[in-house]
Amino acid sequence: MSTVQPDPGRSEEGGSSADAANVHREQSRVQSEEGRESNAAQAQRDASLTHWEEAASGWLARQAVMRELSAPVSHWMIDAVEPQPGQRVLELAAGLGETGFLAAELVAPVGGVITSDQSEAMLGGARARAAELGLSNVEFQTLNAEWIDLPVASVDAALCRWGYMLMVDPQAALIETRRVLRPGGRLALAVWDSIEGNPWALLPAIELLERKLTESPAPGAPGPFALGSEERLLDLLQAAGFSDVCVQTLDLRHRNASFDEFFQSTLDLSRTFHDAVLARPETEIADIHASLATRLEPYTAPDGSLSIPMRTFVAVATA
Numbered sequence: 001m002s003t004v005q006p007d008p009g010r011s012e013e014g015g016s017s018a019d020a021a022n023v024h025r026e027q028s029r030v031q032s033e034e035g036r037e038s039n040a041a042q043a044q045r046d047a048s049l050t051h052w053e054e055a056a057s058g059w060l061a062r063q064a065v066m067r068e069l070s071a072p073v074s075h076w077m078i079d080a081v082e083p084q085p086g087q088r089v090l091e092l093a094a095g096l097g098e099t100g101f102l103a104a105e106l107v108a109p110v111g112g113v114i115t116s117d118q119s120e121a122m123l124g125g126a127r128a129r130a131a132e133l134g135l136s137n138v139e140f141q142t143l144n145a146e147w148i149d150l151p152v153a154s155v156d157a158a159l160c161r162w163g164y165m166l167m168v169d170p171q172a173a174l175i176e177t178r179r180v181l182r183p184g185g186r187l188a189l190a191v192w193d194s195i196e197g198n199p200w201a202l203l204p205a206i207e208l209l210e211r212k213l214t215e216s217p218a219p220g221a222p223g224p225f226a227l228g229s230e231e232r233l234l235d236l237l238q239a240a241g242f243s244d245v246c247v248q249t250l251d252l253r254h255r256n257a258s259f260d261e262f263f264q265s266t267l268d269l270s271r272t273f274h275d276a277v278l279a280r281p282e283t284e285i286a287d288i289h290a291s292l293a294t295r296l297e298p299y300t301a302p303d304g305s306l307s308i309p310m311r312t313f314v315a316v317a318t319a
């Protein structure tokens with residue numbers, strides 16, 4: 001009786017062992033590449049959380065200014081989702097919660113708002129503001145919008161103002177948003193247009209870049225201007241399964257009584273600017289201050305007040 005031994009040069013599938021080794025090598029390469037990518041993504045999420053926990057005190061200091069300048073965006077978003085009495089509305093990346101609180105008044109008394117953010121410190125500020133407004137139909141949830149800890153089809157409307165572009169995987173977050181919306185429920189969002197349309201951020205960024213105090217963001221990296229393309233926003237919303245997508249631009253003004261006020265407000269609202277500038281010696285901080293004031297002269301009136309253009313996309317889409 002003879003037994004057939006496998007040819008040492010052949011794998012069981014019929015390829016050579018050299019082929020099999022190559023396949024294994026390729027699989028390990030892909031796996032370790034994926035592992036590296038997911039480690040890098042997790043590191044970005046951790047960094048974002050730390051960033052926003054630290055940024056919360058500055059945002060609290062500028063709460064009233066932000067409320068005023070961003071009011072047209074919040075109102076656009078609320079009009080777009082038309083919250084009705086009795087409905088449940090989810091706000092993602094809510095920060096201090098201002099947009100969702102407008103909805104809370106409209107859905108009361110039976111309906112309510114879930115104000116959510118990854119940052120406990122931001123949500124602490126939101127809780128205080130809800131108490132100040134006397135809102136009793138708001139609950140607070142700490143969550144990363146890429147994994148929304150809510151059941152399928154459990155909310156009637158979703159809001160996210162200036163949040164998705166900061167997320168490591170905005171596509172995942174939009175898919176999650178659609179999952180938790182009931183069929184026909186609407187999402188309204190805002191993301192900044194490109195940095196070129198936003199001199200309030202462009203000029204401080206140029207100041208830091210020219211001094212080599214920061215680096216240009218890597219293409220596609222999360223950041224305030226990462227979704228500053230109407231085409232990309234439409235693609236992401238459609239790929240997440242949303243229909244009836246409508247994107248518009250809104251022009252706002254960043255108004256300050258003086259350049260000093262603008263400078264302080266930028267330190268409060270941009271943690272990146274804050275960390276880069278305040279790490280420098282006092283003489284250099286004074287140089288940065290003077291140089292940025294010169295850059296902003298085109299937006300400075302004879303009385304020293306500033307009115308700087310801001311441009312954001314707003315979008316509404318149906319789940």
Ligand SMILES: C[S@@+](CC[C@H](N)C(=O)[O-])C[C@H]1O[C@@H](n2cnc3c(N)ncnc32)[C@H](O)[C@@H]1O
Pocket residue numbers: 048052066092093094095096097098116117118119122143144145146160161162163166167168
């Ligand atoms: C620019 S602030 C905007 C806050 C608020 N929506 C507003 O318009 O005033 C961005 C907020 O997004 C939150 N955020 C960023 N990435 C997030 C994520 N993946 N999941 C949940 N929140 C996130 C931050 O913690 C921060 O509070």
